[in-house]
Every structure is written in structure tokens, then in C-alpha cells.
Amino acid sequence: MIQYLKNNEIDIKKYDTCIELSTNSRIYAFSWYLNIVADNWDVLVLNDYEAVMPLPWRRKYFIKYIYPPAWTQQLGIFSSTHISEKLVLDFIKAIPKKFKKITIQFNSENKFKHKNVTERVNYVLPLNKSYGEIYKGFNNNRKRDLKKAIKSKFEIVKNINKNDFFNFYLKAEKNYKLNSNQLLKLKSLLDFNDKNIQVWGIYHDKNLIAGLLWLKDDNRITNLLPVASKSSKDLGLPTSFLNEIIYQFSGSNLIIDFEGSIIKGIADFYKSFGIEKENYFLYQKSFNVL
Template sequence: MLFKKFGVLLVSNQTIIHVPVLLLHRSQLDSTQWDDFIAASPQQILYAYSWYLDTVSPDWKALVLTENGQWQAVMPLPCRQKWGLKVIHQPFFCQLLGIFTHSNVDFREASNLLLSQLTTSFRYVSIYTGCFAAQTVFPNSLKIKKASNIVLPLHLPYTVLFQNYSNDRKTNLKRAQRFGWQSKQSTDIEPIIQLFQRNHSSQIVGGVSEKAYDLLRKLTAVLAQKNTLRLVYATKDGRIEAGALFAIFENRIIYLFNAASPTGRKGNGRTWLIDQIIQEYASTDFVFDFESPELASIASFYQSFGGVEETYTQFTFNDLPFPLKQIQNWRIEKLA
């Protein structure tokens, strides 16, 4: 189904134009047109490409602003079916989406238009994360939360980057180097999944479903096909004890997934693997994206590499019919 709403958009030359806002299903979007638009957008990021969204959220939709048939801005929407409704939910392995614009379009105005249309096209957003302009006017019905990610620009020489490590991180890296790790590159995701299942999954509230692991397997295969996969294991005496999965695309290195055994943790295997990548890409225009969760202990670990905070916006929306609205609000309050 196609929804259309007209809005006013201010472009960079101060011209005011009236543009239609379209809600399009994935099947109505040409992959090449979409990917070319994302690639040319100032907000370009891996997660927004059609092939990535097709993997993590096959039923995705998009809000599209057009002028004379030309796209001015788009907003990818990861959708899924729940309660007989189409709802929006940020999928696994997809930290950020948001608004993506043509280079001459006012980002704030485009964001305001698309967010306004979002609340008339959907009744429930369980969570959506993205980068938005500081002056973005969010509809009052959206519940807004500021969150942060840890990133490390790699434009400096490695010697300088290393000096910016915390004292604890320098000490643990030296211990890792003395531990005698060997590096093994691979496209086989199973060892890191097994490490996670044995050593980390029990710490996840509610556990980890097999669907999440299947999604990781599919995503790894797609990343390998697109030549963006870097899967590295740290081995000791021929045994895999730690692993790190990176997606390397354009100028960003995304730390998508990791796991370690007790031996891997004792020997600081993941510190060693991260440092190997930092050494390799030092003095380049790449940014190391830790894809940091909202956990103080993990954020602190990533900051110990000299990482800095990168803020983004997270929002929810609930306009469900009675009694679903009340039930969902109660569940959210219980989990808070």
C-alpha cells in the first residue's frame, strides 16, 4: 500500500518546495537506486544499504521525499508483523539508521517531515535509533532518549593512538603480547558462535534465541559476498579462544560481534585482536566503530582504547488500540 502526504521542504539555496512523502515497501524500491542514494548521502552508513536491510529486516519499508520524481530524503524502516499490525523495531546487528538526504537538502527540515509522517503511518515503534540534527523537531508522541556509541578515529600514527590507550589497556595489551597469541582469519562463523553460547549467552537477560544466531550466520555470508567481512580468531596452542567479527565498509570499521573463552579473557585475546586492527588502519581516514551497547562497563572498556563518544537518538512510539497500548506500557515499565 502507498501512502502519500505533502510537506514543505527548504533546500540549501533557501528555495521552498512542496514535496510528497511516500511510504514504500521494499518490493517497490529499486536496489540500485536506493544504494546509489545512500552512498551519495552525507549520512551514509553500512546499515542503510538495501542488501544489509534485506538480511536483517527482509520486510523493511521506507519513507521517501520526492520532488519532480527525484528523491530528496529517505528513512529506512525495519518492519515486522505483530498483533496483526506492521510495527517498527531496530533489528539485531543494525545499530543506527535514521534520515538520509540528498546533499543539497536541509537535513533538519527533511527529518521533521519524515518523522511527522512516521507517526501517521505506524501505530507502534518499539525502538528506532539514528543520528538526527540538533534542531530536529520530534513529534510530541515520540519518547526520545539520547544514547551514545564509542568510536575511535584512526587518522593518527599508531604510536600516538597507543599513547592514548589507558594505562590499564596498555598493561593488558602487553600481557596479551606475552601470552603468545596467533591470529587466524576465517569466514567460518561457527567457532565464535560456539564461544558465545558457552561463555556469554547465560548472561543475557531472557537468553539468546536460535534465530539470532541464524541471522548472524546469514549476515556473515552476505558480508563475505560483499567483501566487507573481517573475521579473526585468536588461537593458543592451536585452539580458538577468542574471536572478533568486523564489517569494514567505506571508511568505517564496525565491531559487530565478539566472544572469548576463559582462556581468551585471561590472555586479553579481544584486546589483542582490536589492537591488531587499529595498527593495520592507523594513519588512515577510517573510524573504528565499537558499536557500544548502553552498558557502562563495556563503554568504559572501549573508551580505554582512546575512544570518544558519538551521540545518537533513540525513540519509541505507542499509539496501539486498547488494551494493547496499556499492556505494552506496563511491560516496558516492568522491564525498566
């Protein structure tokens, strides 16, 4: 039986254990992460936490709706056993009718067909080979950037000051814009003291010129937020961050999750590391009340 539980009714220990043991676990789904990035969140639970589906939600004009929080790419259903198409559809049907609009980005293991679904593309790189083998998959642009980065003699500084990173991000040129709520959630994520949240940087004359916020759990390294000045891009420094992660964790059972991109230039950059495609599904349903 699938049961809807409000946040204060959730057995957090059982919930997090389900996420941790899931074959399709994502760091975004842990309670501590959702507490930071979601305005509110409840959950659908199968039996005694055999499978769970977090439901981040907001209220607008007294109307509640389910939305994908900033800094999460894939949520959906999590379980240590196989998730069938029927189970996915059963979970969708169990979403309470009080939510008048639904937008959920299901994870790549939640495979199903539905008229309200759009397929999206993510990029991942398995690290279960030696660094040398993975490096062979880099295209010529990445190898050339690495040579430039080595010649520049800039060093990656690990665990940099998180306020430095946040302020650098605010000032950096971007081809997108975040609203105040998204920036607030980012600041809260940076302020959260957890070893799974890593912030690296490269400095020049004591000024940050490139940075990377990435996440790590037992299964994935998530390339959450790269930031770089134009001069650092010209020197190939963004490539250095990802290369360092690949070098450090090569030969492990981890994968790098690049989080895809609909921006062609960024997508091409990720593809140049010899990645694999990972499809996931965006589910949207509206009752035309917002």
C-alpha cells in the same frame, strides 16, 4: 515530497547509491544488509532519492510495527546533503499510520528534539592519526593487556571459519541472551559472502578462544560482535583484536564504531582506547495496540 515505497517498489540501485554517497552512511542501511537482518523493510524517499529512511517492520497479531533489527545500531535518515531538524520531523510525520508502534534508532547526524526521544551514547575512534599517536590515547590497562597478549604469543587468524565463530558464540558465557530470531539473523549474516564482513579469531590447541565479527564500509569499521573466553580475557586478547584493526587502518579517514554499551564494564573497556562520544536518538511511539 516524501514518498512511502513498499519494498518491491524501491529502485535498489538509486537507494544504495544514496546510502553510499551519504555524509552519514552506515553499513546497516544498505539493501543487502537489511535483506539479511530485517524481517521486512520498506522506505521513505525524498524526491528522486535525495534522502532515504529505511523502515524495518514486523507483524504481530495482524498489526504492523517498526522496529530496530538485531545487528543494527543506527538507521534513520541518510542524505549527501545537510539533514535539518525540520527534515527529520517531516520524515517522522510521513511514516504511514498503518504502523501502530514505532521504534527507530536514528543515526548521530539526525539531530532533533521531540517528546518521544531518548538520547543514547555511542563510542567512536577516528583513525586519521598515526598508530603511535592513537596508542598514546590508550589507558594503562590497555597498554598492559597488549604487553600480556604479546607475551602469550597467540596470533590473530584472519578470515576464520564462520561456523567455528558461530558455535563458539553459542557456547560462550554472556551477560545477555539472544532469541532464536536474532541468532538466525546472525547465522545468515555470517553465511553471507561479502568482503565487508570480517571474522577474526585466536585459537589454542585448535580450539577458538576469542573471536571478533566486524564490518567495514568506506567510512566506518563497526565492532559488531566480540566474543571471548575468560582465559582469553585474562591474557588481554580482546584488546589485541582492536589494536590490530587500529594498527592496520591508522592514518586513514575511517573511524572505529564501538557500538557503545549500556553495560558499564564493556563501556569502560571501549573508553580505555581514548574514544570520542557520539550521541544518537531513540524515537518511540506507540498507539497501545500491542
